[in-house]
Amino acid sequence: MLNYSLKKIIHKINIFYLNVFLGGVFGIFRSVLLVFAFLLIFKHLSIISYNFYIDHSFLINIFFKIVKLFLIFFKQLSTLLI
Secondary structure, X not given: OHHHHHHHHHHHOOOOHHHHHHXXXXXXXXXXXXXXXXXXXXXXXXXXXXXXHHHHOHHHHHXXXXXXXXXXXXXXXXXXXX
């Protein structure tokens, strides 16, 4: 039902699928940036509890690994472009 109504709305206002895809990608990127900003602020507010949560959290560790992979990718990409 939701899929049908979304397709009908997309078709009615002439949004192409590329726009929908790019909106989703940028939405995910925005949410990752918000989580990263939250973790950065939380780190500076309380370093003791931050270290506790980092050590005991499964998802935050995965998030930091993904951020490291993105940073490595962009660093390699920048060296290829130069």
